[in-house]
Amino acid sequence: MKVCVIGGGASGMMCATMIARKGHSVDLYEKNEKLGKKLYITGKGRCNVTNATVGDEFLKNVINGKKFVMGAITRFNSKDTINFFEDVGIPLKVERGNRVFPESDKSSDIIKGLEKAMRWAGVNVFLNKPVQKVLSNESEITGIVVDGEEKLYDSVIVATGGISYPATGSTGDGYTFAKDLNHTIIEPVPALCAIKINDTECAKFSGLTLKNVKLMAKKIGRFIFESDIGELSFIHYGLSGPLALSCSSFICREDFRYVKLIIDLKPTLSIETLENRIDREIVELKAKSVSSLLEQLMPKVMVSSFAQRIGISLSEKANQLNKENRKKIAKLLKNYEYLPSSLDIFETAIITSGGINLKEINPKYMKSKLYNNLYFIGEVLDIDALTGGYNIQLAFSTAVTCASDFKDIKN
Numbered sequence: 001m002k003v004c005v006i007g008g009g010a011s012g013m014m015c016a017t018m019i020a021r022k023g024h025s026v027d028l029y030e031k032n033e034k035l036g037k038k039l040y041i042t043g044k045g046r047c048n049v050t051n052a053t054v055g056d057e058f059l060k061n062v063i064n065g066k067k068f069v070m071g072a073i074t075r076f077n078s079k080d081t082i083n084f085f086e087d088v089g090i091p092l093k094v095e096r097g098n099r100v101f102p103e104s105d106k107s108s109d110i111i112k113g114l115e116k117a118m119r120w121a122g123v124n125v126f127l128n129k130p131v132q133k134v135l136s137n138e139s140e141i142t143g144i145v146v147d148g149e150e151k152l153y154d155s156v157i158v159a160t161g162g163i164s165y166p167a168t169g170s171t172g173d174g175y176t177f178a179k180d181l182n183h184t185i186i187e188p189v190p191a192l193c194a195i196k197i198n199d200t201e202c203a204k205f206s207g208l209t210l211k212n213v214k215l216m217a218k219k220i221g222r223f224i225f226e227s228d229i230g231e232l233s234f235i236h237y238g239l240s241g242p243l244a245l246s247c248s249s250f251i252c253r254e255d256f257r258y259v260k261l262i263i264d265l266k267p268t269l270s271i272e273t274l275e276n277r278i279d280r281e282i283v284e285l286k287a288k289s290v291s292s293l294l295e296q297l298m299p300k301v302m303v304s305s306f307a308q309r310i311g312i313s314l315s316e317k318a319n320q321l322n323k324e325n326r327k328k329i330a331k332l333l334k335n336y337e338y339l340p341s342s343l344d345i346f347e348t349a350i351i352t353s354g355g356i357n358l359k360e361i362n363p364k365y366m367k368s369k370l371y372n373n374l375y376f377i378g379e380v381l382d383i384d385a386l387t388g389g390y391n392i393q394l395a396f397s398t399a400v401t402c403a404s405d406f407k408d409i410k411n
């Protein structure tokens with residue numbers, strides 16, 4: 001069979017390798033001058049290539065497409081990824097949170113491993129070749145257009161990625177191909193990114209990182225996101241850091257008019273315990289000011305805005321605060337609210353949420369339900385997961401699942 005893979009990222013390289021290993025002729029087209037440009041910048045240049053969890057533990061971190069990817073992550077899981085890279089001479093190591101990295105801490109080694117695997121399997125790689133169109137007749141795909149020329153193929157695999165960090169080559173071409181072929185697209189939106197807040201307070205707090213806090217998102221009174229205890233950073237236009245990134249994935253498809261964010265600045269203490277602590281602090285502070293009291297409870301930069309929110313004067317003596325205001329302080333420490341205005345732009349989003357409508361794809365082989373010889377793999381699909389190595393693993397798992405539809409003609 002003559003197979004075309006469009007895109008030389010994580011999913012495309014893995015898929016091309018697996019199909020070529022079965023004896024098929026595989027051509028991989030990459031629009032950039034080199035392969036794996038996005039992989040190169042992953043994990044801050046170290047590439048968190050998978051997460052050493054499997055099954056339900058892995059699935060807990062998948063946001064969209066949980067059911068759809070279940071079979072794929074069983075067929076090719078993180079252990080298989082680790083073995084794959086060991087076999088091509090790239091040993092991996094497991095770190096905190098089961099995050100898996102190359103032992104060398106170099107993302108370039110992951111790319112080298114995939115390139116080597118393709119070379120050994122006999123994949124033909126074409127660089128600087130943006131595919132312009134996928135060709136079809138009524139019932140099947142017939143090939144592609146590249147450099148204005150038609151090339152005929154028995155099967156075409158779209159592995160063009162999402163639309164985030166477009167400078168790496170993922171500019172949403174896969175969505176255009178899919179639409180032209182009558183597939184529907186779930187609107188792509190940025191995810192795993194900063195959250196914009198229309199409030200000058202964020203600019204005042206910019207540079208501040210809150211440690212050991214919790215972030216929650218509520219939509220019309222119902223929690224749609226509740227983080228574990230972790231880190232949250234302020235940037236001049238909103239919230240960033242690990243908690244904000246995770247939160248963005250849960251709220252990215254919501255109407256922001258109905259969403260509010262709540263920071264719990266003291267997640268290990270109940271309101272009652274906090275009230276008692278405030279009373280104790282006040283006794284210890286004797287005749288000192290409210291400002292001194294608040295400085296015991298939060299970073300200094302937050303003190304003035306915090307006091308403003310509950311309408312207390314910073315110069316007032318702490319021991320003159322009445323019961324109601326003491327309760328207000330405790331309550332605000334547990335419920336510091338912001339209204340999100342939007343998410344950050346695609347240029348800075350780690351992942352795209354949305355993509356090819358999963359209802360139109362058979363998850364057994366990642367095959368289109370509209371054309372028998374068309375496949376979609378990786379981030380171009382409407383699947384996404386949290387940070388921790390899950391997204392690259394999803395790219396590999398969907399790639400190998402697609403390859404399993406091709407017969408082994410070698411033996």
Ligand SMILES: Cc1cc2nc3c(=O)[nH]c(=O)nc-3n(C[C@H](O)[C@H](O)[C@H](O)COP(=O)(O)OP(=O)(O)OC[C@H]3O[C@@H](n4cnc5c(N)ncnc54)[C@H](O)[C@@H]3O)c2cc1C
Pocket residue numbers: 006007008009010011012029030031032035036037038039041042043044047048049050129130131132159160161162164165168169170171172173174349350351377378379380388389390391392393395
């Ligand atoms: C800054 C950053 C850090 C990240 N860190 C991690 C991490 O540590 N761990 C993790 O699991 N995930 C991480 N991710 C997410 C992860 O990189 C992606 O989910 C993953 O690369 C998706 O793989 P893919 O093959 O679907 O798409 P991509 O890797 O984006 O590959 C798509 C390829 O297709 C090519 N292409 C597009 N259109 C065409 C066309 N018309 N013709 C030819 N070629 C085309 C592109 O140039 C690109 O090379 C990170 C993402 C970013 C942006």
